[in-house]
Amino acid sequence: MSRLYVILDVFTDRSLAGNPLAVVLDSSGLDAAGMQAIARQFNLSETVFLLPADDDGRKARLRIFMPHKELPFAGHPTVGTAVLLGLMEAVAGKGREQAFEIEETVGVIACETKVSGKRSGHARFTLPRLPKTAGAAPSVAGLAAALGLEPADIGFDGHPASRYEAGNPFCLAPIKTLEALGRAKIDSSLWPAAFGGDIGCFLYTRETGDPSVAFRARMLEPGIGEDPATGSAAAAFAGAVMAFERPEDGDHVLRIAQGVEMGRPSVIELGLTVAGGALVSATIGGSAVVTAEGALFLN
Template structure:
């Protein structure tokens, strides 16, 4: 049977930027192997397959695949799919703003969505799993070797390398400058000793843009790079709480990613601090429909 799909660019308000996402609109009847084969055909970082929700009060159930495996959770698929569902509601006359829940393997995710144009929107979702530290944290020397940097490039203020898991685990590496961020290159012989988990999420406070709180890159051992990584930003909430010691209340951080790839993206990370601990967190951003088509 033929199946409709949509490609969105996520964490951007314009096409051909951000992180591309494929969404197969009706995945009923597809098994895991079929979904994986389609994800390989698209060959994007993630492909979403929409299914009816197990609880009819919820909007949909998502299965998320890379070209290699299924993921329990990912940020840009969640934001992009939420925007698409909101746009479909707007076309159906159900209003331009909505709040609904979607189901992923990691749990039920609450989303707030607004259609900002015929093919554009914004979405924010609450983390179902707050970031937890993963031991042991890597040493500055090990991560520097893994990235082809000097040990003096690693760390700033109170920030040191760490590992956090908010659905997917990442090695989080603070670097002193934009120059160091741009110089980083995976070193295969030293990678395993310095970087574990799904990859290395590098970040710096030096942004070159006062509208951004941080600039970031997400690197993998095979030298591939992600233009926008919502699940890594979710893990980053743990590092921010640990090293920034934010005051009581809510805090918003805009994180720029993908600039080195010519796919500029902006991820909006929200923290809720209560009694000195992270009580809640949100990931949000814009998305635009870039293409539509049919799988045969």
């Protein structure tokens, strides 16, 4: 039998940039092993499998697989799939702007989408979980060594290394300069001792080279290498922003550029709603573009 799929580039408004995503449109009848095999075949950072929602009032249920494991939640699959669902609604004559809920293992996620072209759009979703601390951060010396940097490269403006999660845990590494961010690399031999395993490290700096961007970032992890745009890491980063930036009450949108060093420039929009000095809501948003369509032929 055949199953249709779509490839999108996510957190970008042009093809061949951002973070690529595969979405299998009708995944009914596939078990976890079959989904995992298809994700290995695509060999992208994530593949989404669309299923009917458990609740008829919701748009769809998503299962998200990396080539080697299933994830309960991920940002670029959520944004990309939401854009695709919005495009499908527009083709069906239901309008260019949509608001709906989708189901992921982490929980129910509210999305808003707006179609911008025949194959492009923008989506924003509300985090199903607000960020929280995820254990002790590595030492500065251990962190620097695992990233091929010097201890003096770590930290700026009261930002220490930290660990947060909003569905997936990350180490968050503040890097003093854009030059040092570009020098960072994975030392797989030192990584487990520094991080307590193969956890991803989200590196960020305030030096951006672009006044419209609040932070430049990279996401490194052994076994994966580098990821061009990591929405779940940006969601976790909201915890560090609240702890070390202390934004005033009100609504804030921080644009985070990622993937520049690997030739896949991406922009993630992190939205924060702060009241009484506390984070009460957060969103992840960005654009996505359909770059390919096809069919899987499965025996």
